[in-house]
Amino acid sequence: MNATRTICAATGFWLCLGGVVLAFLWHVSVGAKAIPLGTVWQAITAPQDGVFDHVVVRDLRMPRAIFALSVGAALSVAGALMQGVTRNPLAEPGILGLMAGATFAVIIGIGWFGLAGTAYVPLFAAIGALIGAVLVWTIASAAPGGATPLTLILSGAAVGGFLYAVESAAILLNEDTFRNFRVWLSGSLAGRDMATYLWALPWFIGGLIAALLIAHQITALAMGEETAAGLGVDTFKIKVAALGAVVVLTAAAVSVAGPLGFVGLVIPHLVRLFVGSDYRLIVPFSAIVGAGYVTLVDIAARVVLAPIEISTGIVTTMLGAPMFIWLVRVKL
Amino acid sequence: MKTLVWATATLFAVTSSALAQDTRTVTDDLGNVVEIPVTPQRIVVSRSDCLATPLIELGAPLIGAGSMQDDRFNNGKPFIRGATALYGTQFDADLVDIGFINQPDPEIIAALEPDLILIAAWAADNYDQLSAIAPTYAAACFDPPLKEWLATLADLVGMTAEHDRLMASYTFKLANTRAVFADRIGDPADVSVVFADPFDEGIYVADDYGTFTVVADDLGLSRITATDLGMLTDNGNLSFELVEELDADFIFSSHQSFFGQPPSHQMEVWRSNVPGFDDLLHAPRNNQLVIVDRSLVRAFAVDGLNTMLAVLTSQIAERDFVPLAE
Amino acid sequence: MSTTTLIGFGGRLALRVPYRAALVSLGLTFAIIGVLTWSLMTGSYPLDSTQVWATLFGNSPSDTASTVVWEFRFPRTLVALLVGAFLALSGAALQYVTRNPLADPSLVGVSQGAALVVVSVTILAPGMGSYLRPILAFGGSLAVAALILLASSSRRGGDTLRFILMGIGVAALISSFTSALLTYGDIDRAMSALGWLAGSVHSVGWDEVRWLSVTAFFVIPAFMAAARPLSAIRFGEDVATGLGIRVRMARWGLIILAVALAATAVAAVGALGFVGLVAPHLARRLAHSGVGMHLVLTGLTGALLVGLADFAGRAAFAPIQIPAGLVTAIIGVPVFVALILRTQARSQL
Secondary structure, three states, rough: OOOHHHHHHHHHHHHHHHHHHHHHHHHHHOOOOOOOHHHHHHHHHHOOOHHHHHHHHHHHHHHHHHHHHHHHHHHHHHHHHHHHHHHHOOOOOOOOHHHHHHHHHHHHHHHHOOOOOOOOHHHHHHHHHHHHHHHHHHHHHHHHOOOOHHHHHHHHHHHHHHHHHHHHHHHHHHHHHHHHHHHHHHOOOOOOOHHHHHHHHHHHHHHHHHHHHHHHHHHHHOHHHHHHHHOOOOHHHHHHHHHHHHHHHHHHHHHHOOOOHHHHHHHHHHHHHHHHOOOHHHHHHHHHHHHHHHHHHHHHHOOOOOOOOOOHHHHHHHHHHHHHHHHHHOOO | OOHHHHHHHHHHHHHHHOOOOOOOEEEOOOOOOEEEEEOOOOOEEEHHHHHHHHHHHHOEEEEEEEEEEEEEEEHOOOOOOHHHHHHHOOOEEOEEEEEEEEOOOHHHHHHHHOEEEEHHHHHHHOOHHHHOOEEEEEOOOOOOHHHHHHHHHHOOOOOHHHHHHHHHHHHHHHHHHHHHHHHHOOOOHHEEEEEEEEEEEEEEEEEHHHHHHHHHHHHOOOOOOOOOOOOOOOOOOOOOHHHHHHHOEEEEEEEEEHHHHHHEEEHHHHHHHHOOHHHOOOHOOOOEEEEEEHHHHOOHHHHHHHHHHHHHHHHHHOOOOOOOOO | HHHHHHHHHHHHHHHHHHHHHHHHHHHHHHHHHHHHHHHHHHOOOOOOOOHHHHHHHOOOOHHHHHHHHHHHHHHHHHHHHHHHHHHHHHHHHHHHOOOOOOOOOHHHOHHHHHHHHHHHHHHOHHHOOHHHHHHHHHHHHHHHHHHHHHHHOOOOOHHHHHHHHHHHHHHHHHHHHHHHHHHOOHHHHHHHHHHOOOOOOOHHHHHHHHHHHHHHHHHHHHHHHHHHHHHHHHHHHHHHOOOOHHHHHHHHHHHHHHHHHHHHHHHHHOOOOOHHHOOOOHHHOOOOOHHHHHHHHHHHHHHHHHHHHHHHHHOOOOOOOOOOHHHHHHHHHHHHHHHHHHHHHHHHH
């Protein structure tokens, strides 16, 4: 990286960070209840006990905004790593079965073992994500022709469809179980408890740090395995590290918000348009832009049909699937 | 051999037509024109809440009903939503489980040889099969107001007299209760009530929620509805940010222990989603938040109305409470 | 019925196929007849086998027995078999055309299109009556398939890879609308729509048998006629072109036939997932053969699979009826994984 580029990147980074702060402030300023900006500011800077407007800002909106930021960053970085390692522009935790696996495991954990709000939720999610990823990869590489992008995506869809069928079978005979799970299954940031988030926080941080540490090698890997090996990269080790980071990030995101589709697909592509193919830039920018994106999507989810809120996951899919379609048309 | 069969069949046909009761023609909620017996003797229904429960209360000849199942209720045995909680009704030889409410087993129904089948209009894709067994009436039983539906159903099974007797008990108690309200409160419209169930995704508030709506309206209480709150549909959840709009003299929520929602859990959902909930709203502040059994709220039965009447009377009129300052 | 049509074609094509394949198809046919008989004999209504035979030959012990056998068990089993064959053939065609062993009609938008239309109508216009569901489902899946076809053809020419990926993208988009409706629609109606979608072989009658048979009569011969180009496409586009086959036309023709078969099946019974994925692989494992014979085997395997799934779904936990679609998904996928792993293990030796 030469000096000009470094300056450019640094400027861009700070600009994006500023954008995220603005998105955060916007998130806590709007909602079903109209609260004057002055009151919002007061709630942030000088909160008073017993003022419900301050409670709304500090206890209802701010945690949710923080969840949105974390989940957005985690999923986008996971998507970026997957796209780099598999050299597949359509790779993403949702498309390649990790999210379905994590969601399934969380449902089992909460529904059967009553683990809601405990340290085990992210752990369950991680095991589920790992099993999902391994399953998808095994099926795809067992198919004739090997793990091509198409085969991976199809086997991801098959694994997702299978887990969804098992979930449906479990909820089909009981209307109230269905009521309790239908919002969760569509991916939502509403009503998530702080306890789960705090348990997931180390996972978020660990995953992001790991991603930043291997970003340099991912750049080499994205250019092809031979190139990477030629540059002295231990491809197997990096692949395992990347898989670990992706699983950890997906698990953290799913245990907080359920499955939010297509975030990991949209953001890295958007970022790549501006910063090129260096993963030392793609990873941090994906994190920051992804955080802002999910925060904005969550604002829309909360205000479009106010006073009713819609699931964040439904909105991310409605926005992300057209992006997927566009990518297929343009890139393939 | 064949002659013998025909002879038997003819004989059977003659005897059964001699025994057959009078029929009448009705149009169901899907527009099917159905010829049903005036006083059916063997009734089978798919839905347990809006069909089986009121028929059990009426004492109608119900021989089969759809079931639900949950590990946490009725020892994991199939149950009739509503009737099992209200009356302890169990499936047995006289009341047969025909399978899940939305997808009953037609062969079991056939084996029961019913003379009238009632199903829900929104789960009627097996209508043709069922009507091959017996006259089948598809009812949109959640759409009409509760009291109206109970009367319609009683009429369908030819038990209007029984229904009127049951309703008379309610009407009588209602008149008495109004006197109690007049004595203690004066104008019941001065008391505001709201029915709100907290879920992690938001607060469920409906325009029309079972026995609570009927009794609150019959008593003339001021009721906060989903429409008052500007909600687009009955099925969305109100954002917790707007919880202050539920400020009323009384808040009623419901618990359903067997779906993992015991009363303590419902209070926990309120408190975890609205920090400072106990001091924020008038009702919890003054011990005027009441958690009732959801089976009672969703009971499609006159008995449910009577019990709800007793609950509202004891909670509102038969004790002192702190009115919400205007 | 389609079964006989298949065998007719199979017989003609059997000239070129190994002995084993013919034997296996005969075995499958017997198994299907076995499932049919078994399904006719079994159910919650108490009838012993002599009574069932009597009913079938017109000496029914009672009107109810006649209704149970003729109106419930018979059409239901036939529809399960037909739908199984349809989905299996549809899956096989998609796999050949895309030269990808993981293609399946339920993964590329056909089922999702049907789902969206059925769920919207059930939730937004509940008064319309559920007997309209088949027509709506058919319209929905065709519309979505057309949309995918349109979106995946471009100036650079149609590409089947793009067709599959486009299908997955459109399927995801459409599913998000469906899940919005399911999440915020009336809970009872959502449940009913979900139940229907999960594969509702339980509510079919002779009407479905009739129009499935008519479809089989017209589509399956066309399908078999396509067997020749299929076998060429399997070796790649260049080979096929070299053999003088108009590859593009054959491809799109097959995709359209595949979509039509799947849409008809979905219209009859809702979404039965993974039959199209599993049946072609299972058929290939049973006997190696040319494309024509493989299609025959695939159709028979699919029929057998769904016939068994429906039977298991209604008999295993009676009176609770497990939708056949859940049975096919829950059993089909592990079977598929096992199959594909064993195939790989063998090819590595």
